[in-house]
Amino acid sequence: MRLSQFHLATVKEVPADAEITSHRLMLRAGMVRKLASGLYTWSPLGLRVLRKVEAVVREEMNRAGAIEMLMPSIQPKELWEETGRWEKFGNQLLKIKDRKEQEFCYGPTHEEVITDFARNELKSYKQLPINFYQIQTKFRDEIRPRFGVMRAREFLMKDAYSFHLTPESLNETYEVMYQAYSRIFTRLGLKFRAVQADTGAIGGNASHEFQVLADSGEDAIAFSDGSDYAANIEKAEALAPATARPAPAAALQRIDTPRVRTVEDTTAHFGTTPDRILKTVMVRGVNGLVALCLRGDHEINEIKAGKLAELPGDSVLASEEEILAATGTRPGFIGPVGLPDSIPVIVDRSAAVLADFICGGNANDTHYSGANWERDARITRVEDLRKVVAGDLSPDGQGVLHIARGIEVGHVFQLGQKYAEALKATVPDDQGKPQVMYMGCYGIGVSRIVAAAIEQRHDEAGMIWPEPMAPWRIAVCIINQRNIPAVTEAAEALYQQLSERGIETVLDDRGLRPGSMFADMELIGIPHRVVVSERGLAAGTLEYRARDQAENRTITIDELWALLG
Numbered sequence: 001m002r003l004s005q006f007h008l009a010t011v012k013e014v015p016a017d018a019e020i021t022s023h024r025l026m027l028r029a030g031m032v033r034k035l036a037s038g039l040y041t042w043s044p045l046g047l048r049v050l051r052k053v054e055a056v057v058r059e060e061m062n063r064a065g066a067i068e069m070l071m072p073s074i075q076p077k078e079l080w081e082e083t084g085r086w087e088k089f090g091n092q093l094l095k096i097k098d099r100k101e102q103e104f105c106y107g108p109t110h111e112e113v114i115t116d117f118a119r120n121e122l123k124s125y126k127q128l129p130i131n132f133y134q135i136q137t138k139f140r141d142e143i144r145p146r147f148g149v150m151r152a153r154e155f156l157m158k159d160a161y162s163f164h165l166t167p168e169s170l171n172e173t174y175e176v177m178y179q180a181y182s183r184i185f186t187r188l189g190l191k192f193r194a195v196q197a198d199t200g201a202i203g204g205n206a207s208h209e210f211q212v213l214a215d216s217g218e219d220a221i222a223f224s225d226g227s228d229y230a231a232n233i234e235k236a237e238a239l240a241p242a243t244a245r246p247a248p249a250a251a252l253q254r255i256d257t258p259r260v261r262t263v264e265d266t267t268a269h270f271g272t273t274p275d276r277i278l279k280t281v282m283v284r285g286v287n288g289l290v291a292l293c294l295r296g297d298h299e300i301n302e303i304k305a306g307k308l309a310e311l312p313g314d315s316v317l318a319s320e321e322e323i324l325a326a327t328g329t330r331p332g333f334i335g336p337v338g339l340p341d342s343i344p345v346i347v348d349r350s351a352a353v354l355a356d357f358i359c360g361g362n363a364n365d366t367h368y369s370g371a372n373w374e375r376d377a378r379i380t381r382v383e384d385l386r387k388v389v390a391g392d393l394s395p396d397g398q399g400v401l402h403i404a405r406g407i408e409v410g411h412v413f414q415l416g417q418k419y420a421e422a423l424k425a426t427v428p429d430d431q432g433k434p435q436v437m438y439m440g441c442y443g444i445g446v447s448r449i450v451a452a453a454i455e456q457r458h459d460e461a462g463m464i465w466p467e468p469m470a471p472w473r474i475a476v477c478i479i480n481q482r483n484i485p486a487v488t489e490a491a492e493a494l495y496q497q498l499s500e501r502g503i504e505t506v507l508d509d510r511g512l513r514p515g516s517m518f519a520d521m522e523l524i525g526i527p528h529r530v531v532v533s534e535r536g537l538a539a540g541t542l543e544y545r546a547r548d549q550a551e552n553r554t555i556t557i558d559e560l561w562a563l564l565g
């Protein structure tokens with residue numbers, strides 16, 4: 001590709017609402033542009049990377065014996081009523097009507113559609129097992145779309161669905177998919193972990209999430225240093241023995257509640273006035289300071305809006321800034337904690353005024369109260385209020401748990417018969433008797449992977465693509481201020497040679513100053529860069545730089561071929 005004939009639109013400034021590195025870099029590089037909340041246009045540059053990911057996913061799915069197809073993104077209400085999910089799926093389901101007032105949704109996932117397809121298409125147990133997949137756009141009306149394409153509303157997913165006569169057969173395909181996913185993320189050059197996940201409301205036997213390791217990840221994962229044990233934090237907690245860790249000074253009470261919405265709801269649930277509202281976090285100092293620390297779009301807004309009077313008389317509702325003003329200390333920690341709707345505790349040891357406080361923190365639909373930290377205790381985040389912490393014994397008894405943060409890029413799930421039962425998807429067995437099929441589903445966030453890779457691999461100058469994801473493998477930069485034809489010709493010739501060898505090359509023929517040109521190539525993360533210049537031409541050498549190395553090297557063309565393999 002000649003850059004002069006491409007659309008590369010890098011920018012220096014990024015919108016202030018880009019909170020994490022990948023979002024900032026994708027905007028600076030011009031890979032995506034925001035159309036509206038959670039909706040992004042992929043520029044030609046961004047699309048090159050997205051297609052690379054897609055190609056690896058497709059290759060490995062095919063290799064694993066899955067069969068590609070394509071289902072509509074718009075799905076009829078009636079089908080979703082058959083599984084009960086028209087109501088149950090909740091507000092993430094975008095519902096729409098056509099001109100005849102018929103109702104549809106924009107597919108957030110495709111279990112209904114594929115099971116409908118399977119019940120009509122599959123006529124015999126002999127056709128099983130079979131594994132269908134598609135790479136297709138999903139829409140989920142996320143409560144908090146954020147971090148750009150990482151948590152978008154419209155996004156690209158690879159979703160596969162397998163059908164079986166027996167649970168054993170499902171197990172086999174599940175294992176095949178697990179291995180295929182491991183190959184995909186290994187090939188993409190990402191550091192990841194497969195972790196056990198909860199099967200939750202769907203039931204089923206097994207579920208694993210594939211998590212790309214990154215400090216900015218929204219998920220927390222626990223893994224053992226003495227065995228293969230790894231689980232997301234919810235699953236690890238569900239299995240953790242109660243004695244895994246000494247309880248805090250006062251008994252930590254866990255109260256399962258539906259989402260608490262208002263002060264009245266809270267009062268009804270806890271039977272007390274809301275000095276114990278634990279949506280977000282409450283911290284109460286003996287000297288009367290109460291800090292409700294919050295961020296985001298929470299119930300607390302309702303409290304602020306007029307219910308302040310219902311809090312104890314000596315309470316203060318505090319934002320981060322207000323705590324700073326009252327205590328002279330900035331609260332110790334604020335940041336994503338892996339629970340979409342929960343808020344970290346923000347207390348700092350140096351805030352002497354907050355000594356001997358009582359605090360609580362919550363997760364979705366679960367509230368903790370009554371933890372009494374001693375003077376000078378430091379609570380950094382909601383995780384600290386949970387049962388599983390780093391240093392706990394691994395649930396399998398082997399090794400000690402470590403906690404890391406991850407980005408969920410893939411999810412495999414044994415669905416069992418739930419959907420096939422609801423939709424009456426059966427095949428005749430060898431006796432001719434109809435059998436409800438067993439199903440597995442396997443998702444990969446194709447567009448999320450692009451952002452996750454950047455989170456894991458970047459430096460101050462920009463992205464550092466693993467080669468299989470890079471928009472081009474090598475950049476040929478021309479430095480030719482004196483406009484010497486031989487220099488341009490040499491660069492063109494090199495570009496041709498590279499292209500003929502099947503090496504994806506971008507020729508920077510925009511005529512920019514070297515500084516701007518290099519900054520762009522580093523920002524967009526091209527793995528290899530060579531400079532063709534008057535000086536190099538005279539010496540018969542090229543100036544080479546690998547994106548992940550700090551030093552330039554002077555090399556010959558043969559050395560370049562060797563480098564590129």
Ligand code: ATP
Nearest residue numbers: 149150151152155157408409410411443444445448
């Ligand atoms: P999350 O926990 O991040 O909300 P999920 O568990 O709801 O994801 P799944 O239903 O398991 O997502 O979907 C399969 C994959 O699709 C996820 O593993 C993730 O990589 C991707 N994905 C889900 N939601 C989004 C989104 N809003 N934006 C981009 N990718 C997404």
Ligand code: MG
Nearest residue numbers: 092140142340
């Ligand atoms: Mg989700």
Ligand code: MG
Nearest residue numbers: 209219408411
């Ligand atoms: Mg998830």
Ligand code: MG
Nearest residue numbers: 209408410411
């Ligand atoms: Mg998931």
